[in-house]
Amino acid sequence: MEPPPRPSSSLFDVYLRLRPSHSSNPRFLNVEEPAAEHPTHITIKPPTNDNRKRAVEKFAFTRVFEEDAQQMDLFRSTGVLSMVDGVLGGTSRHGRDCLLATLGVTGSGKSHTILGTKSQRGLTQMALDVLFQATGQQLVQSFYGAPAFSSLVATDVSEANMFTASAFLDAMYGDSQSERCPSRAQTSMLDCSSFITNPSSRSKNIPRPSALPQNPAVHDIELSVDPKAEYAIIISMYEVYNDRIFDLLSSTATKNKHPTVKRRALLFKNTEQSPDRKVVAGLTKIICGSFDEALMVLETGLMERKVAGTGSNAVSSRSHGFFCVEVKKRNAERKSAWTSSTLTIVDLAGSERARQAKTAGATLAEAGKINESLMYLGQCMQMQSDHQDGARNIVPFRQCKLTELLFSNSFPSTTTRQTSHYHQPQKSIMIVTADPKGDFNATSQILRYSALAREVTVPRIPSTTSTILHGTIHKHSNDRTTTSSGRTTPSAILEELETAQSELARLSSNLEVLALRLAEETQRRRAAEHSWQAAEAHMVDLEQEIRDECFAATEAAVLQERRRWQAAWDAEQENKENHLDKKIDVVIQATKAHMREQGKGKGYEEHEEPGMRERMRELEEENRRLKRRVDLLERAESEAPGARSPVKRMRVLKNR
């Protein structure tokens, strides 16, 4: 088998840590003798009572840590230290984003490795200690009102709510904490009352840095920092629970024990100030002035993390926990713009079989979501190792929140090369934890997708086959029966049987490998089907949404058009009526003038023609009648509001 390939910069380095097992089960996982200094390969053999998959599988990792490995061994030899160095960024060098994650079956030692125990520090605490040691006096004063504080707030790209640690902890636990945890920061000035849910009930659980484990100590580890730079260390924490992101340090997070208070899920998105990189928007971020402050913030976040017991592990992580340490750096003299790089530490929830974990109800649903997200993670990791560079288009990392958060920043950005702060792709390390006597199926599944290389070796011939064949050889040699080739000597029979035996062995091993592949392919197909169904459901939802939106938009447009048309029609009518009014006025004026002209000088009584006089009288009579009628109408009209024009009056008249 090939030595483990050196992953390209965008891939995970994958380390395997074995935990000391307390199980009475037989051991199924063995570490291969190392060809070089450290072991890198393991083999797993299925338990003897497993008659389904008998192939022996061999896996390669960057390095394997056996049961006796200590926290410090992992800290120094997995590259965590160089990650911390990378995040700090040396002289005239930008820091680099780094990600450290643990993956394993529930109870295999993920939290033990990354967060430690009551007696031992985990990699997170050690990394924090080294960071604060290295930045030392170059850390900025970050009390409210300090110029550094406002510039830090102003340059944040993730729409965060930023607080100093002293203000945050004061609000959480009351004033007494500041005595326990002296900080270089001055008294807080910001109102943090939103955090105070019930300080007295929380004060029982105040994390005390002095009571937290001090070992392994890292005093002897020194990292060089840029002597001309000043630094700020900002901490944020969130969890991915049921495929949604929740802040672990926000005021609503502190209330999550109250069922009536709903936690608000956050979005992982591009913001206005971060068009090229996705960030978790709206997080609570705490500027820490000392290692002790950082530890207290970490403990506060961990207390909020959703934890419920399962049948597999009494204190089991039921969410994927993200702990982010943002290191900001700028020139101390020129007070240039802050550059930022983040160390993200992820404690993934344990994978387990729901049946085995004896979970029920909501917890069973959680287990389903956890297994689903880990399955997508497995697919991504497999794709990454299959395709190495240029994997961005192939790695299906947008399938769930977990893989989106883990992989979105693992690929070179296409747009940032022109900008002043070019983000290198994130450097990632995965520590896989396993119990060599634990659950064979769950462990082998995780090893299969996390290993850098894998080989299925030909199994030994099953003992029953060889027994039968031996029996046959005996029988045949005793009976001296003729073989298929017609040869009857015992050596010929033996030779033929050996050939048959090896052919049988080859075929049965092939069969097992094929069965194993079939099982894997079936699993992949199911996963693909599942995501396809999810995509289809999403598509239907989207289609309905778009239909509704289009309908509403069209209806609004039709209504508007109708109103416009109606207004135009009314204006046209008004114009016509005015025109007619004017014409009638002109006719009336002309008639009056004509009559005045004709009547000038003499009355109609004096007219020479008697017929004409008669006609004039009639007309006069008619005129008086009409006048009376017009008067009547005008009076009636004046009672009908708005009908001022003669045409309208006429219309009213007709209607009456």
Ligand SMILES: Nc1ncnc2c1ncn2[C@@H]1O[C@H](COP(=O)(O)OP(=O)(O)OP(=O)(O)O)[C@@H](O)[C@H]1O
């Ligand atoms: N390397 C180790 N050495 C000693 N004890 C260990 C080691 N790894 C794990 N343990 C112990 O095993 C128990 C379970 O470990 P841990 O809680 O870290 O598991 P986990 O993988 O994080 O589980 P989950 O996914 O359910 O959170 C703990 O009591 C832990 O101290």
